[in-house]
Amino acid sequence: MIDILLVDDQKILLEGLKKVFEPVPDIAVCATCALAELAEEACLRYRPDLVLMDICMESRTSGIRICRRLKERFPKIRVVMMTGMSELAFVGWARDAGADSFIYKEAAGEAFLDCIRRTMAGEHVFPVIRGRDTFGAAEANLTERELEILQLICRSKSREEIAELLGISKRTVGFHITNMLEKTGHKSVVGLAVEAAEKGLTSAETQNECERDDTVFS
Template sequence: MVRIMIVEDQTMVRDALKNSLDGVGDFRVIAAIADAALAELYCERTSPDLVLMDVCTENDSSGLDAAAAIKKRFPRVRVVMMTGLPEVTFVERAREAGADSFVYKDLGVDGLARVIRDTCAGKSVYPGRREEALNFGELTRREREVLVLICDGLSRREIAERLNITINSVKTHFSNILSKTGYESVAKLAIFAVSNGFINTKI
């Protein structure tokens, strides 16, 4: 029996996940909470085998931060991150946080059950590239950081200061980003990326 804790701030989604997973013979939902900031405490209290956690939760708590804390304190607990947003940095940030797997919310119950079983079996399940339209998958980690700061409205000088790099390095990153995404200007790229949800500067 796989003991599952759900962390999801939307009540309808949380209840639907609980009912669906409880209906699977080898799963048991032992806790369902809305705030990722409480996830570590609930892990201590309930000892789940796996945490299914949204990236963005109640009170603006980060599921990614919670995942990192859980994996550090309870390394045997599996963590599956989930999101309904196309934000391109989430997948890589989930890896960096130590999350075992990552799913999008458009996945059906059967697919989710497979991911949970595979994750409990020691496999790391991550989605294919959803950013192919802009070739976001070709960007390096530093280029992604620069792109987020561009979308946040920072100037070249401000980006250089924030990342502790030279202006020339920023210019090189700009050039590489435009070359890989096919855009003529960073302004147009930033507008498209933010308006279509590929970059979320508030998270």
């Protein structure tokens, strides 16, 4: 039996997922949380095998931050991140936070069951989005921090402003930019920013919604 902890602030989704899992003999919902901050306490109390958690919730702490905490504190618990938003950067953020798998909320019930079972079997299930979550001719992957800096560049923020917003030095910002250019093969950050905009990875509104705590991605 796979015991699951559901973490999402949308009660309709929680109820919907519970109904999907109810008739399944090998999966059971041991508890639900409407606040990300309660996930750690719930893990201590219910000892789930897997946590299925939304990335962005109406709370002080994002799912990304809680995912990091859970993987550090409960390394044996599998974590599957989910979102109803289409911003592709979330996939990279989930990977960097240590999530075992990732699924979009609009997926069918069978897809959720398949993702959970495969994750518990040791697989890492992530969406395959060829050519859209990689950059440059080298099809390079960017880290969570690099994507964050790239988004701010696309919002016309200067290196000084980026450093201030992220709480890092201007030199560190420059280091990340240089690293991005070397990995992707772009000659200038302008070209990289254009590619990011074309791929829809620069939604400031979506990122702000996820960053209700301004230290989530620091």
